[in-house]
Amino acid sequence: MKLLYITLSISLVCIPVTADRPCAPREFGSGNIVCVCNMTYCDTIAKLSAVPADQFVQYSTSQSGLRFHKTVGSLVDSPHSTGIRFTVNLTATYQRILGFGGAFTDAAGINIDSLALQVKQNLMRSYFSVDGIEFNFGRVPVAGSDFSTHTYTYDDVPGDANFTHYNLTLEDFFYKIPLIKEAQQLSDRRLHLVAGAWTAPPWMKTNDDYSGFGFLKDEYYQTWADYLVKFLDEYKKQGIEFWGISTGNEPINGILPVNRFNSMGWTPHSQRHWIKHHFGPALKKYHCSVKLLALDDQRFMLPWWINILMSDKQVAEYIDGIAVHWYWDTLFPPSLLDRTHNNFPDKFILATEASVGDKPWEFEKVKLGSWSRGESYMEDILEDLNHWVTGWIDWNLALNPQGGPNWARNFVDAAIIVNTSANEFYKQPMFYALGHFAKFLPEGSVRIGLQPQEEKGVLAVAFQTPDNAVIIILYSRSDYDRRVTVTVSDTRHINLDIPKRSFHTVITGKVN
Known part of the structure; x- marks a missing residue:
């Protein structure tokens, strides 16, 4: 040996x-x-x-x-x-590394674009170039999230099941698409993009709202699948293709009546039905190379949510990987990751969202230079990687000193904070924690x-x-x-x- x-x-x-x-x-x-x-x-x-x-x-x-x-x-x-x-x-x-990255949210785009050209280039180089930390993943919200200035989807005309009014928005053309293309040009590595939707248009939902307690109406199961496929189509027309797409951001939030930002609820049983009969076949037919990531929610939902999805063999064939978020990791052991991997060793596990300052008791949403917040990133990434996780994607690439913009006032911290008035930005300890992994662990490690x-x-x-x-x-x-x-x-x-x-x-x- x-x-x-x-x-x-x-x-x-x-x-x-x-x-x-x-x-x-x-x-x-x-x-x-x-x-x-x-x-x-x-x-x-x-x-x-x-x-x-x-x-x-x-x-x-x-x-x-x-x-x-x-x-x-x-x-x-x-x-x-x-x-x-x-x-x-x-x-x-053990597992093979896929990579590390951050999210191209509307808020990130607004903040990055507020800087003078040279400063903006310095920020993008810091993340994506060979003299930066060389991110190779980018998460892209499908239409709006709470880190937008207002609520919107790509078709907010009630009853428009034929998508006559479906269109990408100014946020896509001014912020997401230009920044994604710049990141691709800067990087020596292939940039993997993962899409995820926060909610369907309100008219497709039981509560007729962007947030709160609400589910997708049964009669719109295929319409919603077609909506997501059309998103991939529209970005492809702009020269951008996706590596993966999730089944939807944090489905548990739509079951919580107190939730105040964009969300849509699923149960694992209803989501299994939707994947089997609607989204799985549509994705396979029109974008067969795009990987399907299940869950896109918290560790505490493992492995039971995935067990239910995978109990149907056809659904299991559609799913390529499992997306997890970090928000309650300190309360739930990493053994849940081990159990999930042991149950489904052929499905990769990818961490797809993390931020600090999200808790109600964290009154200071942005803490400039916080070492303890850098430590929280470092410890979580280490723990995840020691328990079968293949990569780790941060939340917003950049925010302002308030931790926004965020229409729901759900402000949080970020690895880079932009000070527009001073035409400068600040790399936080969280940025360097991410870099200790992203820079030195190429895909395939x-x-x-x-x-x-x-x-x-x-x-x-x-x-x-x-x-x-x-x-x-x-x-x-x-x-x-x-x-x-x-x-x-x-x-x-x-x-x-x-x-x-x-x-x-x-x-x-x-x-x-």
């Missing part, structure tokens, strides 16, 4: 290397640091060339102010005698064995990339500096410094 042993700890071998373009920091209270980008400056992180077999590269972000700080070191003959030890097993392989996954407040996950490099991603939530040793073989070791409250990505050379 071929093992790759990895341990992380202090070493004098590490040599600081000047970053490509370092963070321009601005502090909002102790330890709450953003990186400021404007007309003349924005921090960057260069694409890493192949690492020699006898070296490693470490990128570090910390509460004390490091942002993708790069160090290069050599492998040494012996590990440290003390400290945390992680062991990686190359022969134990495979999670490999790692023991333990947590020790003394340091969490870790390991991958092998398509070019056989080994990636270790670590998060220290400890209030103390830690020694960690990464053992590549019995006589080759990587020794690292892990400061308190920090994120790290470690890349070793090619391992055969």
Whole structure:
């Protein structure tokens, strides 16, 4: 059996290397640091060339102010005698990575477009270019969401089942489509787009409203399927094709009478019927290469919702993957992901939405430079990846300092906050948490064995990339500096410094 042993700890071998373009920091209270980008400056992180077999590269972000700080070191003959030890097993392989990204909401488009051209380009490069964090996924709402300035669908004329009045809107032509095309042009990676609808037009629903307690009327099951297919058609006419589409955003919200933003309720049984007899056949007939993602809702709905859908073999054939949101992950264990994977190992699990500041008790919706919010992203991504999730898509790519615009006043935080009046934007710790994964885990990377996954407040996950490099991603939530040793073989070791409250990505050379 071929093992790759990895341990992380202090070493004098590490040599600081000047970053490509370092963070321009601005502090909002102790330890709450953003990186400021404007007309003349924005921090960057260069694409890493192949690492020699006898070296490693470490990128570090910390509460004390490091942002993708790069160090290069050599492998040494012996590990440290003390400290945390992680062991990686190359022969134990798990899920294949699809990728990471964010959402092209109306709000994101409005904020990004409010910046001067050079600043806007800096923002888009930060997310999608080779000197940014190289997102390869984009989520696209079908028509409006709460992160729009008003409620709308693509056909709000009551009873228009023939779609005589169906049309894309100004939001598509001014914001979504131009930004998607810019992201595609900037990226060296293929950009995978995932569509999802928040609600059908009110006239198709039992409550005749965009939100609240309401379901799709039985007589409009096929009409709604055709509506979604037509969305894919219309975007294809604009030169944009989708990788996937979900069965609908957060179906549980339409069952909650207190819900205040765009939603449409389903039960798993009614959704199973709709997929089997309407949407599944329509999608297969007209857009057979577009993947169908089920659920698009919270972890606590696993695996029971999926069990009900998959109980019909024909429905199971239509479904390619399972989309999950993060909002109550701290209350529901990741073992629900394991159970879902074990039940349906041929269906990928993809995290498709996350944001902070959404809870009623979180009165400060945007907290500039919040390290704790960056930690919440880092921990959730690590946990998901250690439990069969294949990728992680953030919510809005950019919001304003209020956390909007949002017609329902459902304001939240974002990885990038745009300050239009100053013609600048702020990269939050959440942005760097995302980047520690997105930048270094190309599509096709495979999670490999790692023991333990947590020790003394340091969490870790390991991958092998398509070019056989080994990636270790670590998060220290400890209030103390830690020694960690990464053992590549019995006589080759990587020794690292892990400061308190920090994120790290470690890349070793090619391992055969």
